[in-house]
Amino acid sequence: MVVDCKSHSLLIVSCSQRKRNNPGLMRAIERYDGSAFWVTRRFLLQKTTGLLDIYILSAEFGLISSEQRIPNYDRRMTQQQAQQLQPRVIAELEKILNKKPYQQLLICVSRDYLQALNGYEQLIPKELTVQVTRGALGKKLSQLYQWLYGEPAKPRSSTSAISQGRACLRGVELVLTPEQVLEKARRWIVEGKGEFKRYQSWYVPIDDQKVASKWLVSQLTGLPVKTFTASEARRVLKQLGIEVIQIKDDSVVRSELK
Structure with missing residues (x-):
């Protein structure tokens, strides 16, 4: 799969514990600073497209747009928190899916966050292709990269100029x-x-x-x-x-x- 300029794509990524501690409000895509956000921001820098919508599953705010301005905070997602958020998250996801004819959806979240999306399958239209990242963090990041770029990440080498x-x-x-x-x-x-x-x-x-x-x-x-x-x-x-x-x-x- 590759995000391109011909079809609407939707990315849902879980928030990260690592955040920028700037005071005041920041766009969510900037506030969160975990590895998945580095990969995503790099893609946005290199492959600007208006047909990719990014939503972030937050332990504090639920399912929010990457453009929403949020303060710094500290809250971990627990099973109990995921269960409490689930009805609100599913309701918001239904609104999002009804806004545009999405053709690709990637869900890149950890296990606890996935519980907050429990039941999402019932909302998926037939024309929407869904992928959920699996495995350890490194594997999930590789799957995120490949979904965005349409090819595996090139191995980095300190002596190679390919990734430099x-x-x-x-x-x-x-x-x-x-x-x-x-x-x-x-x-x-x-x-x-x-x-x-x-x-x-x-x-x-x-x-x-x-x-x-x-x-x-x-x-x-x-x-x-x-x-x-x-x-x-x-x-x-x-x-x-x-x-x-x-x-x-x-x-x-x-x-x-x-």
Whole structure:
């Protein structure tokens, strides 16, 4: 299966314990920061399509749109919570399925969350193809990737440029995976190289740190921050698969998804 621009597709993914702790409200697709959301956001960055709708099954809010703005919170899904949410979740799913002629549905949730969807089969129209991810987290992520892209994820190799991003700035070429960029950034932060917190409107989220995008590009290229612009830094990071966030009017906007 592959999400394309010819048919309506629906993705239901469970929320993650890992969340960005930004104050105020954030779009749900940005607030949750588990592995499935990294895969999904990367797809949205690379394969923008208006025919994919994403809904998130939340232990706190039930079944919500990925665009709904939510606060930070801490609630785990238990069997009891799933049973309590189930009637509301099924009612919301019925409304969603009646809105558009979906042809593909992927349910990527853990076992406890799946209980909150108990009975969903009765709502599925004949023309809708349904897939439910199975197995451990790694297998579920592989199934999510293949459903989105229509092909298995390519194996990552530190010596292969296939899975690496490429960027060039002032004659300096970078060939790195997102994981390699983040690993380097974490090491430089620990070593205290430069003022990584000195950002104005744009930053890169790394663990619980807000890292200046120009500082990171300067460290990667060896170029002084004064020799390139903030927009050039964002362009380089985007080409390397690194997310950059803009702070504007007390709200958070992820530039790559705009």
